[in-house]
Amino acid sequence: xxxxxxxxxxxxxxxxxxFIFKKYSERDFKSDFEExxxxxxxxxxxxxxxxxxxxxxxxxxxxxxxxxxxxGTKLFSETMFNLLEQxxxxxxxxxxxxxxxxxxxxxxxxYFATVxxxxxxxxxxxxxxxxxxxxxxxxPYFYFKKFEFSIVIRYFLHELTHYVDMVQKNLSWxxxxxxxxxxxxxxxxxxxxxxxxxxxxxxxxxxxxLADFIARCESPEMDISGDAxxxxxxxxxxxxxxxxxxxxxxxYFDKISHGNLTPTGEYSTGRNMCLxxxxxxxxxxxxxxxxxxxxxxxxxxNFNDFDHYLSKGVTIYVSGIHKDIIxxxxxxxxxxxxxxFLKVYEKACDVMGISDKNRAMTQRRFFRLVQEAKEISxxxxxxxxxxxxxVYVQSxxxxx
Numbered sequence: 113x114x115x116x117x118x119x120x121x122x123x124x125x126x127x128x129x130x131f132i133f134k135k136y137s138e139r140d141f142k143s144d145f146e147e148x149x150x151x152x153x154x155x156x157x158x159x160x161x162x163x164x165x166x167x168x169x170x171x172x173x174x175x176x177x178x179x180x181x182x183x184g185t186k187l188f189s190e191t192m193f194n195l196l197e198q199x200x201x202x203x204x205x206x207x208x209x210x211x212x213x214x215x216x217x218x219x220x221x222x223y224f225a226t227v228x229x230x231x232x233x234x235x236x237x238x239x240x241x242x243x244x245x246x247x248x249x250x251x252p253y254f255y256f257k258k259f260e261f262s263i264v265i266r267y268f269l270h271e272l273t274h275y276v277d278m279v280q281k282n283l284s285w286x287x288x289x290x291x292x293x294x295x296x297x298x299x300x301x302x303x304x305x306x307x308x309x310x311x312x313x314x315x316x317x318x319x320x321x322l323a324d325f326i327a328r329c330e331s332p333e334m335d336i337s338g339d340a341x342x343x344x345x346x347x348x349x350x351x352x353x354x355x356x357x358x359x360x361x362x363x364y365f366d367k368i369s370h371g372n373l374t375p376t377g378e379y380s381t382g383r384n385m386c387l388x389x390x391x392x393x394x395x396x397x398x399x400x401x402x403x404x405x406x407x408x409x410x411x412x413x414n415f416n417d418f419d420h421y422l423s424k425g426v427t428i429y430v431s432g433i434h435k436d437i438i439x440x441x442x443x444x445x446x447x448x449x450x451x452x453f454l455k456v457y458e459k460a461c462d463v464m465g466i467s468d469k470n471r472a473m474t475q476r477r478f479f480r481l482v483q484e485a486k487e488i489s490x491x492x493x494x495x496x497x498x499x500x501x502x503v504y505v506q507s508x509x510x511x512x
Contacts, residue, residue, distance in 0.1 A: 114132065115130055115132045116130070116131045116133075116181070117129070118131075118185060118186070120193045122193065122196050122197055122200065123197075123200050125200075125205075125206050125207065125208065126206065126207045126208070127192070127193065127196055127207075127208045127210070128208070128209045128210065129192055129210050130211045131181075131184070131188075132211065135214065136214035136215060136216060136242055140215075140216040140242065141242060142177070144216050144241075144242040144243050144246060145174065145175060147243060148172075148246045148251065151164065151166075152169070153172075164247045164248075165252075165260070167251070167252075167255060169255060175246075175250060179254060180242075180246070180250050183249070183250055187249050187250075187253060187264075188212070188245070188249055191264045191265060191268070192210055192268065194265075195265055195268065195269065196208075199269075202272045202275075204276065204280075207234050208236065209235045210238075211230075211236065211238065213239045214245075215239055215242070216241075216242055216243075217241040217242075223240070223243075223244040224238045224267075225238065226271065226274050226278070227239060231275060231278050231279065233279050236272065238271060248260045248263050266327045266331075269323075269326050269327040270320075270323040270324060270326070270327040271323075273323035273326050273327070274323055276446075277319065277446070280446075280447075282446055305355060305356055305357040305359075305360040305361075306351040306352050306353065306354035306355075306363075306364075306485055307352070307482060307485035308360070309364040309368070310352060310481055310482060310485060311482075312364065312369070313348060313368055313378050314450050314478055315450050316369065316379070317381060317382035317385060317472070318448060318449070318450050318453040320378060321378070321383050321384075321385055321386055322386055322442070322445050322446065324380065324382065324383035325382075325386035325387065325445075326442060328383060329433075332431060333430065333431045334383070334387050335375065335428065335429050335430070336387065336422070336430065337426075337427045337428075338421065338422035338424065338425040338426060338427075339425035340376045340380065341384075341422065341471075341472050342425070343376035344376050344377070344378065344472065345473075345477075347367045347376070351363060351364060352481045352484050352488070353484070355488065375427075381472045381473075382472075384472060385457045386441060386445055387430060388466070389441050389444065389456060390433050391412065391460070391464060392459070392461075392463035393444075394413055394433055394437050395413040395464065398413050399433075399436075399437055400412060400432065400434075401413070401431065401432045401434070402432045403415045403418075403428060403429070404429040404430075405421055405426055405428055405429070416465060418466055419464075419465050423467075423469070423470060451475065454473060454474065454475050455475070457472070457473075458471065458475070
């Protein structure tokens, strides 16, 4: 058995979930199951991976491979069909093949990887970790007859947003790699490598932030933390001063990118930038929503203390934004590139009365970080060249 196809008609269009097992044998599954048990019993740490719940069991009966295949494919496809019936805008062609290529991926390195070279309007292609299916679909159903429906929906809304962005060519920095070339020319191999990841984080505020906003916009509440905004910016500043790839890479992925899915990471920060935009639209047209601070609730578009609470580091909870405002926000943000994303966000902050120091990111602040990183790069390159007895000539290659 190499693959399984489950098909359904949705709004007159054909949607298929295709599950590919040619690189995921019973042996691979058993290895993943052993890791699952180690994570559940505390022999390995789950860390900040919030989708991976621990179960209060003293013994984990082994799950058969056949059971994993039967219920992993059945429950996932049912969830996808239900999602797409509610959100047919994700179906970009008369046929949509959601292709899941199973692999054994150790240490929770990632859950899904989008295979961008294979993606087109008819095919949304992902490499999937068997462990993710174990934690969120198969194990809860096997042990408790429970299905983590909301987690699966939320997670895959995120992934399908990347699929739509790629097909519609919204991610201009991913489609043509001019930035990578410019950055590489300035940075070289040995100095100020953090500048590469500064741009990566700017791109991800839009790419991952919008995907996370779409995935979580139907949650009962979304939260914004002033302290989390400060922590994100503090980590970016540390990144700007990192000279070497190994240091910058580890710090970026652990503290800022997908290794940090807490409120201090770029995923949550980008999501909250979208949330600010949604609130600003609500405020301008006087569409009701609710803000909660501790146990106090406020009428959203009359609330003028946002900046005050962000300065104090208080977590602010937002709920009740009308679904039409959410749709309008998504439509506004989806075609934006990274700079325009910042412009829209800064305009929203003006409407909400959020001062510069409490904004997640601004154009001016980003370019200041880049200039600082460039100066570090120039200083290091100058030292290395002059150490060899040569003459340093400053490069003025633009990054914008």
